[in-house]
Amino acid sequence: MKNTLTAMALALSATAVFAEDKVTIEFAYPYSHLFDVTYEAMMPAFQAAHPNIEVKFRATYESYEDATNTVLREAVAGNLPDVSMQGLNRQAPLVDKGIAQSLAPFIAAEADFETEGYHEAMLSLSTFDDEVYGLPFSISLPVGYYNMDILREGGITELPTTWDEVISACKTMKANGVDNPIFWGWNITGNWFVQALLWSQDKAIVEDGRVTMDSPEALVALEQMQEIFTECEMQNLEWKAALSSFSAGDVGMMFWSTSALGAVERSQGDFELVTGPFPGLDGAPMGLPAGGNAAMLTSTSEDPAVREAAWTWLKFITSGEGAAQVAMTTGYMPPNKAANEIILADFYEQNPNKQTAVDQLPLLRDWLAYPGDNGLAITQVIYDGIERIVTGDATDMQELQEELVEEIADLLPNG
Incomplete structure (x- = not known):
């Protein structure tokens, strides 16, 4: 009995520690009719890999213009989400105003970031003054x-x-x-x-x-x-x-x-x-x-655990595994070579209607603000x-x- 009680006490203690370690981050994205199904498809894998991170979804933005206006208002009110999806042509104003934060420190700490396969041309759409401020999530033409x-x-x-x-x-x-x-x-x-x-x-x-x-x-x-x-x-x-x-x-x-x-x-x-x-x-x-959006770190939290959790989520949704769900559930192209060349190796051959945009990638130019x-x-x-x-x-x-x-x-x- 004593051993049983000790085991129960240890289990309860571990549960308490786990609960204390649970980190909640807030996330906002546009176009629910396009992306709701994408995030629903992503969540099981993310939750299994990161059970200590809870992602709280805010009300979706109606459009990219609405996304920018909303974040600008939230910055004044001090109520920014930790990660925000913004149109590729709407990133610069958030960088200029100091709302979006450089991802350089997080990228530098990732030993295998380059091998994750982010397309350099697509990554450049979120690069300002030689620093990356967003990871491209979905690209469209x-x-x-x-x-x-x-x-x-x-x-x-x-x-x-x-x-x-x-x-x-x-x-x-x-x-x-x-x-x-x-x-x-x-x-x-x-x-x-x-x-x-x-x-x-x-x-x-x-x-x-x-x-x-x-x-x-x-x-x-x-x-x-x-x-x-x-x-x-x-x-x-x-x-x-x-x-x-x-x-x-x-x-x-x-x-x-x-x-x-x-x-x-x-x-x-x-x-x-x-x-x-x-x-x-x-x-x-x-x-x-190039249409589409990028994930930007907009967190105002000073808690390192929250910021690290926000980076973990941001990195996951733009990674090979996350980006593959973008292609499977929408018509967007993943900006990640790992998704296109490994996970989706046979996908486009079996889905020729989604191949059309991929064939136009050589025409890709900046979407200008x-x-x-x-x-x-x-x-x-x-x-x-x-x-x-x-x-x-x-x-x-x-x-x-x-x-x-x-x-x-x-x-x-x-x-």
């Missing part, structure tokens, strides 16, 4: 989604490679009784598709601290959007409604991020879905912006301008360009 049943009914068997071919396919579908042949993702976060049209011409939207909306390439982009919207008679759908309409089989072609592929497949109606490369203005695009404290306001100015094209309120693209340039200039630090 724009692609085309095609309802092949609708296309074949109109006699279309080849995927379009240029926007002229897309417009021709629209007209064929309209003549064949399709009410809404296309959704083109003008309203995707961060003016991403505007940047896609500029990078297609090998032109960055920000150069030397100025926004290049006054460039000839920007006018070409505006005119191309107008042609797509008007010639295809595109309906002005809110983006979630557009994804639902395509999944239901009501839209013939959708141009959006590869990120939504998992969500589309899970809700897909009875039709053949095929993805294809993002069309170009005249031939293949010369470049495309606008300079200064008014970067989000500039995003909104361009968003509002493009919506005027969609609704038909703006018909003269040169005039619209001049208006946008003037409004943006007022928001830039250098005027």
Whole structure:
């Protein structure tokens, strides 16, 4: 009996110590409809490997813009999460304001960090002044989604490679009784598709601290959007409604991020879905912006155990094992060679629709944020301008360009 009581006492003591050692960290991420299933798939392995770490999930951010605004407010209130997922184009403001913290000390302590396989090109998207401030979690590129049943009914068997071919396919579908042949993702976060049209011409939207909306390439982009919207008679759908309409089989072609592929497949109606490369203005695009997000350390805790736990979580979700779940549950590409080359060795061969974005990786360019404290306001100015094209309120693209340039200039630090 005495031995039994002693054993029980030791067990209770160990349990108490374990409970005291339990560390809770807080984590926030965007786009619940895309990523909820990803984190659900990750958690069992993480909990098994790190039973002493509890990850408390905060309310999800609606978008990357919302993620930045939320963190900026939380920084003022002193209520930041320990780890925050931020859009690749929204990292710089958080670094500049000292909200995101350098990961260099943690990386230096990892003897095998380099062998974990992070793509240098992707890691560079989170590198500022030669220090890493975020680990890329998911990378996306724009692609085309095609309802092949609708296309074949109109006699279309080849995927379009240029926007002229897309417009021709629209007209064929309209003549064949399709009410809404296309959704083109003008309203995707961060003016991403505007940047896609500029990078297609090998032109960055920000150069030397100025926004290049006054460039000839920007006018070409505006005119191309107008042609797509008007010639295809595109309906002005809110983006979630557009994804639902395509999944239901009501839209013939959708141009959006590869990120939504998992969500589309899970809700897909009875039709053949095929993805294809993002069309170009005249031939293949010369470049495309890298979408996606990175995990950033934003903890204000001075407890070394909390900070170490936050790093453990951040490292796990971007590692080979964690990143593989990104590919399996979404359409994002893992930014980790271990995931792509080892864990997912046969995955892309068996999932050709997810291979499309991987094939476009040589086109990867930076997704650029606008300079200064008014970067989000500039995003909104361009968003509002493009919506005027969609609704038909703006018909003269040169005039619209001049208006946008003037409004943006007022928001830039250098005027």
